Amino acid sequence: MPFKARVESEDLKRFKILDQRMLLTADEKKYYKALLKGYEGEVQFDSLTEKLQSDSFILNDLVLEVNHTKFQIDSTIIFQNTYHFFEVKNYEGDYIYDPENFKSGSGKPIQNPLDQLKRSKTLIRQLLQNLGYNLQVEGHVIFINPEFTLLNAPYDLSFIYPSQLNRFLKKLDMKPSRLNNIHIKLANQLVALHQSKVSMIKLPTYEYDQLKKGLNCKGCDSFSVSVQGKKQICNECGYVEMISTAVLRSVEEYKLLFPNWKINSNIIFDWCGGAISKRRIGRTLGKSLKIVGVHQWAVYE
DNA sequence: GTACGAATCGTGCATCGACA
DNA sequence: TGTCGATGCACGATTCGTAC
Numbered sequence: 001m002p003f004k005a006r007v008e009s010e011d012l013k014r015f016k017i018l019d020q021r022m023l024l025t026a027d028e029k030k031y032y033k034a035l036l037k038g039y040e041g042e043v044q045f046d047s048l049t050e051k052l053q054s055d056s057f058i059l060n061d062l063v064l065e066v067n068h069t070k071f072q073i074d075s076t077i078i079f080q081n082t083y084h085f086f087e088v089k090n091y092e093g094d095y096i097y098d099p100e101n102f103k104s105g106s107g108k109p110i111q112n113p114l115d116q117l118k119r120s121k122t123l124i125r126q127l128l129q130n131l132g133y134n135l136q137v138e139g140h141v142i143f144i145n146p147e148f149t150l151l152n153a154p155y156d157l158s159f160i161y162p163s164q165l166n167r168f169l170k171k172l173d174m175k176p177s178r179l180n181n182i183h184i185k186l187a188n189q190l191v192a193l194h195q196s197k198v199s200m201i202k203l204p205t206y207e208y209d210q211l212k213k214g215l216n217c218k219g220c221d222s223f224s225v226s227v228q229g230k231k232q233i234c235n236e237c238g239y240v241e242m243i244s245t246a247v248l249r250s251v252e253e254y255k256l257l258f259p260n261w262k263i264n265s266n267i268i269f270d271w272c273g274g275a276i277s278k279r280r281i282g283r284t285l286g287k288s289l290k291i292v293g294v295h296q297w298a299v300y301e
Numbered sequence: 302g303t304a305c306g307a308a309t310c311g312t313g314c315a316t317c318g319a320c321a
Numbered sequence: 322t323g324t325c326g327a328t329g330c331a332c333g334a335t336t337c338g339t340a341c
Contacts, residue, residue, distance in 0.1 A: 231336095243310095264326075264327085265326080265327080266325095266326065266327095277310085277311065277312085278326085278327095279310085279311070279312080279327095279328095280309095280310065280311075282326095282327070282328085283309090283310080
């Protein structure tokens with residue numbers, strides 16, 4: 001059980017909704033797929049670190065700030081004498097190592113993860129120093145995807161390839177470690193310093209009118225659904241969901257995309273594409289949300 | 302499988318009440 | 322004073338769970 005678990009960021013959720021409800025440009029789509037793949041890789045790495053038996057604290061996904069510089073750490077493990085941090089890459093296919101430019105198989109230059117690692121290491125050292133801790137800092141780039149190959153790579157202990165991952169974690173797990181109150185204090189401080197509201201994701205611009213309205217399927221995201229009694233049935237995959245649940249799920253999407261907008265049955269009626277009557281929507285909202293005000297000034301919170 | 306009751310839903314109508 | 326969205330009520334239809 002990690003000291004700080006990873007949660008899917010609100011911006012990634014927003015991107016997913018936008019992908020379903022509007023036509024993204026090719027670049028936006030590519031960017032979203034890369035973000036999603038990166039997140040999946042991090043989750044995959046989390047599932048491996050969770051198995052560690054040694055006395056350690058795992059903190060996933062930290063966004064910290066030192067001297068007005070923000071930086072993100074995919075995964076952190078605090079041992080007795082060492083602060084391990086990890087940059088997880090879910091790259092797939094052949095990549096070519098070049099000290100100047102890391103290149104994908106197609107020859108497209110990408111940022112060398114070692115540069116990112118060095119920068120994070122410097123900032124972490126500064127942060128620990130500022131907080132008054134004297135721990136050794138070690139960083140690694142984890143290539144999590146088994147289909148990844150890095151050509152022309154120098155021997156560098158900072159890179160952990162898929163074939164090395166299990167051995168690496170096993171070695172890490174054998175590290176003698178005994179945590180005490182100082183480590184608990186550090187872990188709590190890091191969680192407190194974590195800037196959950198800061199997002200490194202750049203969302204496409206969107207407006208209500210350009211978004212697709214309607215209820216969608218929880219199983220396959222299709223908007224081709226039928227309402228039969230109390231249930232919504234997907235015409236594509238056959239997934240069955242209670243109407244009330246589908247409406248509330250849709251309301252959550254609306255709230256994510258328009259956090260400052262008011263919610264009433266009329267707006268949600270439109271957001272759901274008019275598939276469900278306003279009275280039914282009103283009843284559903286009334287059961288799960290708090291209503292403030294009356295008549296046309298009523299707002300659900 | 303059938304019967305039954307409870308819960309839920311859709312519809313229509315009237316009413317409420319702050320606002321323009 | 323008209324507008325407009327929420328609300329209450331009545332009624333019938335549908336769905337669901339339970340017992341037999």
